[in-house]
Each structure stands twice: as C-alpha cells, then as structure tokens.
Amino acid sequence: MRSVTFIIFVVFMVCSVGAQEKAILYSHHGFNGLAMNPAYSGSHEMLSIGLSHRSQWIGFEGAPAYNIVNLHTPLRNTQMGLGILVMNESIGLRKNTGFYLNYAHRLNLGPGKLALGLKAGVSAGSYEKIDLGNDDYIFNENTDNFMLPNFGFGLYYYTTGFYAGLSVPLILGYETNAAGEVVPYHDFSKYAYYFTTGVKARLSDNWKIHPSALLEYDQGSGLIADGGISFMYKDVLRAGASYRNKGAIVMIMDYRITYQLKVGFAYDYGFKGINEYNRSSVEVAIEYNFGYRIRASNPTIF
Numbered sequence: 001m002r003s004v005t006f007i008i009f010v011v012f013m014v015c016s017v018g019a020q021e022k023a024i025l026y027s028h029h030g031f032n033g034l035a036m037n038p039a040y041s042g043s044h045e046m047l048s049i050g051l052s053h054r055s056q057w058i059g060f061e062g063a064p065a066y067n068i069v070n071l072h073t074p075l076r077n078t079q080m081g082l083g084i085l086v087m088n089e090s091i092g093l094r095k096n097t098g099f100y101l102n103y104a105h106r107l108n109l110g111p112g113k114l115a116l117g118l119k120a121g122v123s124a125g126s127y128e129k130i131d132l133g134n135d136d137y138i139f140n141e142n143t144d145n146f147m148l149p150n151f152g153f154g155l156y157y158y159t160t161g162f163y164a165g166l167s168v169p170l171i172l173g174y175e176t177n178a179a180g181e182v183v184p185y186h187d188f189s190k191y192a193y194y195f196t197t198g199v200k201a202r203l204s205d206n207w208k209i210h211p212s213a214l215l216e217y218d219q220g221s222g223l224i225a226d227g228g229i230s231f232m233y234k235d236v237l238r239a240g241a242s243y244r245n246k247g248a249i250v251m252i253m254d255y256r257i258t259y260q261l262k263v264g265f266a267y268d269y270g271f272k273g274i275n276e277y278n279r280s281s282v283e284v285a286i287e288y289n290f291g292y293r294i295r296a297s298n299p300t301i302f
Contacts, residue, residue, distance in 0.1 A: 024066060024087075024089070024169075025054075025056070025216070025224070026054070026214065026283075027054070027226075027242075027250045027252065027266035027267075027268055027281070027283050028052070028252050028254070028264050028265075028266040028283050028285055029196055029198075029212060029214055030254065030264065031050055031052050031254075031264050031283075031285035031287060032052060032068065032285075033165075033196075034050075034070040034072055034083050034085050034102060035068050035070065035085060035087060035169070036154075036165070036167055036169055036194045036196065037117060037154035037155075037156050037165045037166075037167035037169070037194065037196070038083065038100075038102040038103065038104065038117030038118055038119035038152055038153065038154050038167070038169075039104045039115040039116055039117025039154040039155055039156035039165060039167065040072065040083070040102075040104070040115070040117065040154075040156055040165065041072040041073075041081035041082055041083035041102045041103065041104035041115070041117060042072055042073055042074035042075070042080070042081020042082065042083070042104055042106065042115070043072075043081065043104075043113075043115065043156065043158055044072070044289055044291075045074055045291070046073065046074075046289050046290055046291030047071075047072075047073040047289070047290040047291065048070075048071070048072055048073065048287065048288070048289045048290070049069075049070070049071045049287070049288050049289075049290075050068075050069070050070045050071075050285060050286065050287040050288075051067075051068070051069050051070075051285065051286050051287075052066075052067075052068045052264075052283060052284065052285035052286075053065075053066065053067050053068075053283065053284050053285070054066045054281070054282070054283045055281065055282055055283075056268075056281040057280070057281060058280045058281065058282065063091075064089075064090070064091045065089075065090045065091075066087065066088065066089050066090075067087070067088040068085070068086070068087050068088075069085070069086040070083065070084070070085050070086075071083060071084045071085075072084070072102065074106070079105055079106050079107065080103065080104065080105060080106070081102075081103070081104035081106055081115065081117075082101075082102065082103060082104075083101070083102035083103075083104070084100070084101060084102070085098070085099075085100040085101075085102055085119070085121075086098070086099055086100075087100070089125075094125065094126075095125050095126060096123050096124060096125025096126070096146075097123070097124055097125060098121055098122070098123040098124075098150065099121045099122055099123075099124075100119050100120065100121030100150075100152075101119070101120055101121055102117060102118070102119045103117065103118050103119075104116065104117040104118075104156070105117075109157065110159075111159045111160075112157060112158050112159030112160075112162070113157070113158060113159075114155070114156075114157045115155070115156045115157070115158075116153075116154075116155060117153060117154045117155070117156065117167070118151070118152070118153050119151060119152035119153065119154075119169070120149070120150075120151050120152075121149070121150060121151075122147055122148065122149050122150070123146075123147070123148050123149075123150055123174075124145070124146070124147040124148075125145070125146060126145045126146065146174075146181075146182040148172070148174060148182065148183070148184045149172065149184065150170045150171070150172045150184070151170070151171050151172065152167065152168055152169040152170050152171060153167065153168055153171075154166060154167025154168065154169070154194075155167070160200075161199060161200045161201065162197075162198070162199050162200070163196070163197065163198055164195075164196065164197040165194070165195070165196045165197070166193070166194070166195050167193070167194050168191050168192065168193055168194075169192065169194065170192070171186065171191065172184045172185065172186055173185050173186075173187065173190055189219055190218065190219050190220075191218065192216065192217070192218035193215075193216070193217045193218070194214065194215070194216050195213075195214070195215040195216075196212075196213070196214050196215075197212065197213050198210060198211065198212030198213070199211055199212075200232075203231075206233060206234050207231060207232065207233060208231070208232040208235070209229065209230075209231055209232075210229065210230045210231070210232060210238065210240070211227075211228070211229045212227070212228060212229075212230070212242070213225070213226065213227040213228075214226040214227075221246075223245070224244065224245065224246050225244070225245045226242050226243070226244045226245075226250065227242055227243060228240055228241055228242020228243060228250065228252075229241070229242070230252060235256065236255065236256045237253075237254075237255050237256075238252075238253065238254050238255075239251075239252070239253045240252055240253075244268075247270055247271050248268045248269060248270040248271070248281075249268070249269045249271075250266060250267070250268050250269075251266065251267045251269075252264070252265070252266045252267075253265050253266075254285075259289075260288055260289045260290070260291070261286075261287070261288050261289075262286070262287045262288075262289075263284075263285065263286050263287075264283075264284070264285040264286075264287075265282070265283065265284055265285075266282065266283040266284075267280070267281070267282050267283075268280070268281035268282070
C-alpha cells in the first residue's frame with residue numbers, strides 16, 4: 001500500500017506542469033546561492049567551486065534527488081561576475097540535466113554591492129517508464145529525450161554582514177503535449193520566486209550569530225517559509241536549525257577544513273504530508289575557494 005501510494009504521488013508530480021519543475025527545495029542555502037539566484041555570481045570575490053547533493057524522502061524509489069555543480073568568479077577590474085551551473089534532477093519518471101551560464105553586473109551601493117543577474121541555458125533529459133508488474137507500464141509512449149532552453153533572473157545585495165536576494169531561477173516550464181512531446185511554455189502565474197536574507201553579527205571574539213530566512217513561492221505549492229538561526233565558532237564551525245512552515249525541522253552544520261575548503265550537511269525531519277511515510281531528507285556539500293583571506297573582501301559565510 002505504501003509503494004502504491006507513492007507511485008500515485010510520483011505520477012502526479014510528473015504530470016503536473018509548471019511550478020513542480022522549477023521550485024527546488026533547498027535546506028543549506030549557503031551552498032546553493034548560484035542555483036537560486038544568478039546575481040550571486042562573483043559574490044565570493046574570488047573563484048569559487050561547489051558541489052552539493054540532496055536526497056529527499058530517503059527510502060522511496062523515484063523520490064526527488066538533485067546534484068548541483070557551480071563555479072563562479074568576479075572578473076578582475078570590471079563590475080562583472082560570471083558563473084557556470086550544472087543541475088542534475090531526478091524525480092520519478094523525469095530525469096534531466098540543466099547547463100546554465102550566469103552573468104551578474106555588480107554596482108557599489110553603500111557599504112556593499114547590488115548585483116543584477118541573468119541566466120541562460122538548456123535542460124536535457126527524458127521521461128522513463130515505471131513497471132507496475134505484468135508488463136503494465138506508466139508512460140510507455142513518453143520516453144523520448146528532450147533538450148529545451150530556459151532562462152532566469154535575479155537581484156542580490158550583500159555586505160560583509162548582510163545579504164538579501166530576490167530571483168526567478170527559471171522562467172519556462174515544461175509540459176507534455178497530446179503527441180507525447182515535451183515542450184516548453186511560459187506563464188507569469190507559474191513563476192517560482194525565491195527570497196533569501198540573512199545577517200551575520202558578532203557576539204564575542206570567538207562567536208557569531210547568523211539568523212537567515214528563505215521564502216519560496218509558486219502557484220502549485222504556495223508559500224514555503226524557512227527561517228532559522230545558527231551560531232559560528234571562530235569562523236570555522238557553524239551549526240543551527242530552522243523551521244519550515246510546510247512541516248519540517250532542518251538541522252544544518254558546516255565546517256571550514258581550511259580557509260579555502262568548506263564542507264556542509266543538512267538534515268530535514270518532516271512531519272506533514274508525504275513525510276508521514278518517510279521523514280528523512282539530507283543534503284551534503286563541499287566548496288573550495290581559490291583565494292586567501294587578505295584578498296577576499298567577503299569571506300564565504302553566505
């Protein structure tokens with residue numbers, strides 16, 4: 001009964017167009033800035049490379065899983081930041097990989113910088129069929145590969161102690177037409193919006209406090225609000241927790257192995273909806289920055 005319930009749920013996710021394909025849920029915001037907002041490009045003030053993985057609803061076959069590779073850097077003696085983003089997504093019948101170029105134009109504003117970002121690229125993938133037994137397949141005819149364009153935009157303001165960003169990471173949705181072909185479509189009402197903000201404040205010589213929030217809205221899921229607080233010890237170890245209004249407690253931790261190398265972990269404990277069947281979702285991430293403290297005006301806390 002449990003597996004049948006989840007298969008029905010997965011089929012619903014795949015058949016639903018629009019928001020479900022664009023509103024990816026992130027728990028460790030600090031490692032996924034470029035995935036949420038193209039204006040994040042170059043904000044570390046040095047070349048930065050990151051990898052992250054998210055497994056949602058562990059234990060269910062076909063549950064969402066995401067792999068993200070990002071690389072971004074400012075361009076010397078210019079106001080530009082550039083980034084490359086690769087996102088691999090697997091949700092039930094749908095598997096796709098997106099390749100995106102990101103551009104940010106950054107302006108000095110007060111004590112920080114305001115960046116305007118654009119993203120463009122393609123998503124390549126396919127729908128796979130599910131065997132229900134007795135040679136009974138779901139979407140037996142919908143197994144064609146597809147390659148479709150997509151675009152995104154955003155704003156991002158940051159200082160050494162504050163950041164705030166607003167973005168629409170992808171403006172196109174995908175749907176399957178009557179002929180069984182996957183095609184793009186555009187609908188303003190189905191945009192997925194992300195708003196991120198956070199503050200870093202000093203408590204003592206060794207301790208800092210970092211309250212942060214992520215607001216995500218799309219027509220299909222409504223408003224998802226994630227707010228929490230973390231504490232950092234000597235700019236090396238950070239740990240904290242947040243509450244998500246859709247029914248989850250999120251625990252996060254990251255550790256700076258060296259000034260340039262950082263690893264992170266997040267664990268979601270859910271207690272509503274599909275989480276009644278399985279409560280665990282995890283994220284793991286690693287980030288390397290090609291720079292030194294004396295050269296980096298904004299160490300990569302955010």
